[in-house]
Amino acid sequence: xxxxLQRLLHGVFVLFGISxxxxxxxxxxxxxxxxxxxxxxxPDQIAQFRHQLGLDQPVPIQYLDxxxxxxxxxxxxxxxxxxxxxxxxxxxxxxxxxxxxxxxxFALLVAVPLGILAAVFHRRTPDLLARFVALLGQSVAAPWxxxxxxLLFAVTLRWLPSSGADKPQSIVLPAIVAGAYSAAGLTRLLxxxxxxxxxxxxxxTARAKGLPGRLVVMRHGLKNAAIPVVTFLGxxxxxxxxxxxxxxxxxxxxxxxxxxxxxxSTRDMPVIQVFVLLAGVLVVLVNLxxxxxxxxxxxxxxLA
Amino acid sequence: xxxxxxxxxxxVALPSAASLPPxxxxxxxxxxxxxxxxxxxxxxxxxxxxxxxxxxxxxxxxNLVERDYSGALVPMLxxxxxxxxxxxxxxxxxxxVTFHNGEPFNAASVKFSIDRLLxxxxxxxxxxxxxxxxxxxxxxDDFTVRFHFSAPEATIFxxxxxxxxxxxxxxxxxxxxxxxxxxxxxTGPFKFVESVRDDHTTxxxxxxxxxxDTYKGAPQVATVIFRPVPSAATRVADLLNGxxxxxxxxxPDDIDTLRGRTSDGFQVVTGNSAKLQFVEFMPKKATDPxxxxxxxxxxxxxxxxxxxxxxxxxxxxRRQASPIMEGALGYDPSVSPYDYNLTYxxxxxxxxxxxxxxxxxxxxxxxxxxxxxxxxxxxxxQVGVKVQSxxxxxxxxxxxxxxxxxxxxxxxxxxxxxxxxxxxxxxxVCGGFLADQFAxxxxxTNLAKQAAATFDLDARAPLYSxxxxxxxxxxxxxxxxxxxxxxxxxxxxxxxxxxTGRDYLIPTNITLQ
Numbered sequence: 016x017x018x019x020l021q022r023l024l025h026g027v028f029v030l031f032g033i034s035x036x037x038x039x040x041x042x043x044x045x046x047x048x049x050x051x052x053x054x055x056x057x058p059d060q061i062a063q064f065r066h067q068l069g070l071d072q073p074v075p076i077q078y079l080d081x082x083x084x085x086x087x088x089x090x091x092x093x094x095x096x097x098x099x100x101x102x103x104x105x106x107x108x109x110x111x112x113x114x115x116x117x118x119x120x121f122a123l124l125v126a127v128p129l130g131i132l133a134a135v136f137h138r139r140t141p142d143l144l145a146r147f148v149a150l151l152g153q154s155v156a157a158p159w160x161x162x163x164x165x166l167l168f169a170v171t172l173r174w175l176p177s178s179g180a181d182k183p184q185s186i187v188l189p190a191i192v193a194g195a196y197s198a199a200g201l202t203r204l205l206x207x208x209x210x211x212x213x214x215x216x217x218x219x220t221a222r223a224k225g226l227p228g229r230l231v232v233m234r235h236g237l238k239n240a241a242i243p244v245v246t247f248l249g250x251x252x253x254x255x256x257x258x259x260x261x262x263x264x265x266x267x268x269x270x271x272x273x274x275x276x277x278x279x280s281t282r283d284m285p286v287i288q289v290f291v292l293l294a295g296v297l298v299v300l301v302n303l304x305x306x307x308x309x310x311x312x313x314x315x316x317x318l319a
Numbered sequence: 320x321x322x323x324x325x326x327x328x329x330x331v332a333l334p335s336a337a338s339l340p341p342x343x344x345x346x347x348x349x350x351x352x353x354x355x356x357x358x359x360x361x362x363x364x365x366x367x368x369x370x371x372x373x374x375x376x377x378x379x380x381x382n383l384v385e386r387d388y389s390g391a392l393v394p395m396l397x398x399x400x401x402x403x404x405x406x407x408x409x410x411x412x413x414x415x416v417t418f419h420n421g422e423p424f425n426a427a428s429v430k431f432s433i434d435r436l437l438x439x440x441x442x443x444x445x446x447x448x449x450x451x452x453x454x455x456x457x458x459x460d461d462f463t464v465r466f467h468f469s470a471p472e473a474t475i476f477x478x479x480x481x482x483x484x485x486x487x488x489x490x491x492x493x494x495x496x497x498x499x500x501x502x503x504x505x506t507g508p509f510k511f512v513e514s515v516r517d518d519h520t521t522x523x524x525x526x527x528x529x530x531x532d533t534y535k536g537a538p539q540v541a542t543v544i545f546r547p548v549p550s551a552a553t554r555v556a557d558l559l560n561g562x563x564x565x566x567x568x569x570x571p572d573d574i575d576t577l578r579g580r581t582s583d584g585f586q587v588v589t590g591n592s593a594k595l596q597f598v599e600f601m602p603k604k605a606t607d608p609x610x611x612x613x614x615x616x617x618x619x620x621x622x623x624x625x626x627x628x629x630x631x632x633x634x635x636x637r638r639q640a641s642p643i644m645e646g647a648l649g650y651d652p653s654v655s656p657y658d659y660n661l662t663y664x665x666x667x668x669x670x671x672x673x674x675x676x677x678x679x680x681x682x683x684x685x686x687x688x689x690x691x692x693x694x695x696x697x698x699x700x701q702v703g704v705k706v707q708s709x710x711x712x713x714x715x716x717x718x719x720x721x722x723x724x725x726x727x728x729x730x731x732x733x734x735x736x737x738x739x740x741x742x743x744x745x746x747x748v749c750g751g752f753l754a755d756q757f758a759x760x761x762x763x764t765n766l767a768k769q770a771a772a773t774f775d776l777d778a779r780a781p782l783y784s785x786x787x788x789x790x791x792x793x794x795x796x797x798x799x800x801x802x803x804x805x806x807x808x809x810x811x812x813x814x815x816x817x818x819t820g821r822d823y824l825i826p827t828n829i830t831l832q
Binding site for chain 2: 045050051052057060064096097099103107162165169173176177180181264265273274277280281282
């Protein structure tokens with residue numbers, strides 16, 4: 016319990032740091048009025064526009080102002096869409112989470128069988144195949160993979176939709192694009208981790224006492240090989256997130272990262288802030304969860 | 320063990336793939352699906368300044384005057400207009416028009432719509448386009464309004480056509496800004512049905528549309544769905560597999576793909592959006608090479624624009640001789656572009672004192688394809704002009720648009736040139752907000768000011784023709800080509816008259832097979 020509280024407190028500091036950095040970085044890129052107003056706007060109206068958005072205040076004052084309101088749950092009004100920024104981003108969060116979940120599921124569906132096969136058939140055909148697939152998954156760029164999947168499954172075969180989220184199967188291609196990189200990394204990790212575990216004495220004991228090979232691998236091998244995998248999954252959240260951004264843009268999937276991309280290109284500060292903070296919360300929580308699972312898998316691991 | 324596992328995996332994978340139905344393929348009868356590039360920033364017409372939102376806004380709303388498919392100004396909710404004195408326009412309004420919610424359209428709606436747009440509290444990004452000489456709307460009677468100015472300002476018609484949608488006063492004064500941003504009510508050919516942000520916006524035909532005899536014509540499909548799809552490759556896929564019936568902004572590389580499918584009923588439709596791609600000259604001082612008119616002419620001769628248009632733009636665009644381009648008020652076809660002539664270009668540079676060329680910088684926006692700039696830079700090096708490019712994000716690029724902050728040249732695009740007044744006023748005339756004092760032409764400046772202070776289009780046209788010759792002889796940039804908007808159209812679409820002039824389409828007159 017203390018451990019969890021400590022980690023949560025830690026997370027709050029991380030989020031605070033993120034907010035400072037994002038605020039500073041966004042202001043370095045320039046004035047939102049130059050993107051939001053037509054080129055032919057007279058200077059006095061630009062000044063008025065900036066005044067109404069509070070952009071004429073010194074940046075530190077703007078930050079403190081932002082922080083004060085944020086602590087009350089008010090993240091300001093989107094400069095571009097003129098509605099409250101928090102609900103604007105938050106209402107899309109479930110879509111992105113669902114996509115990331117599907118991507119993770121895809122990664123596990125690919126990586127677990129491939130990783131096991133590769134370890135069990137070490138240096139034989141299944142192993143070579145798995146390593147090849149993993150290499151491919153880690154080296155192919157997500158946008159390219161997206162175009163190829165669209166060409167094959169949405170244009171030539173027409174099994175799956177090319178864009179949107181209106182059908183249940185709409186999530187398949189975006190999830191593959193968002194999860195491919197993680198699937199590959201996971202396959203390699205599971206393979207090497209399982210190989211290491213399989214070489215242990217207790218595995219030989221398990222076999223020697225007459226357990227069938229499948230049971231040895233599944234029950235004794237997999238659980239012990241899973242520890243590094245869980246840590247890895249916790250770290251993968253950032254990759255899943257990054258690739259979900261690409262997948263959402265590619266497949267016109269209505270999640271929150273598309274909104275963020277648009278917000279960045281129009282310097283829509285409040286939306287960017289909310290997006291980054293939500294993303295930060297997500298990463299902090301997932302890593303906390305991964306640590307807890309880690310401790311559960313191996314009771315020897317406890318916070319010192 | 321291996322075969323069993325493999326078999327299990329196959330069993331899991333195969334049926335799930337095979338049992339999926341073929342993509343429903345738009346193919347809902349009487350529902351037209353259009354893939355756009357991005358979503359409107361709002362559905363409140365006073366808050367939409369970016370072209371990606373204009374299709375939806377112009378389907379729901381009408382303006383007093385608009386530009387038809389040829390780019391000509393035509394009466395819409397204003398039936399006619401006259402000039403009682405030099406600083407006043409009187410509009411006679413169309414009678415018997417009602418808004419989608421039943422409110423009547425009349426003089427009070429005009430006054431309300433324009434006062435609202437210009438209300439500092441609304442802080443509309445469109446307000447900046449209004450003439451500084453604007454004084455206000457006067458209601459003469461129920462169907463007559465007068466616009467008062469402190470000085471004649473010809474650009475008002477362009478502004479009215481572009482950014483002054485008529486809204487119902489009761490509805491727009493009794494609802495909150497948040498509500499209005501997602502619940503638009505206008506007089507247009509389509510009514511708003513629903514919008515799911517970043518997913519789709521659905522409109523339904525307005526069966527009692529008043530304007531079926533105007534250029535907009537009749538809404539014939541029952542339902543129109545606009546979907547924002549940012550990836551160009553995905554839009555093409557949507558068109559080919561039937562998810563969408565029409566798509567915006569086909570990339571040059573995809574044009575051949577669609578043209579190859581002509582026999583299946585796919586079409587590539589281009590529209591002249593009266594947009595000019597040009598390289599603006601921004602010399603910093605009177606002694607800069609680009610401050611010399613001969614150098615500016617030489618650079619126009621040193622770039623093989625036709626080859627760039629044919630090879631890079633796949634033939635989409637036509638070379639222009641001046642900013643008074645094809646389709647613009649006062650366009651003079653007898654003013655012809657400079658010939659590509661390296662020998663003469665070198666000669667002119669030598670006459671100006673730069674026999675070995677010079678070094679210069681060129682600013683680019685990251686939203687533009689860098690290929691055109693690379694081609695121009697490569698060709699300029701043939702006459703010894705070494706150009707170094709500097710790429711900025713659009714916001715920085717735009718805020719750098721002044722003599723002191725910009726590079727020596729800027730690769731730019733400017734749309735809405737049907738009426739050249741705004742372009743000239745900002746980028747060309749001496750003293751213009753985005754113009755260069757060492758590259759501007761005083762005679763052209765005087766003529767442009769005279770034209771901008773003339774309401775009557777027929778009187779303005781010849782002034783712009785004169786300007787086009789002056790700006791050809793004393794170029795303010797390297798005039799490249801018109802930029803076409805390129806649409807992909809699927810086999811079901813019949814009767815579409817094409818895009819309107821400003822990068823948007825109104826889905827009227829379309830029937831689906």
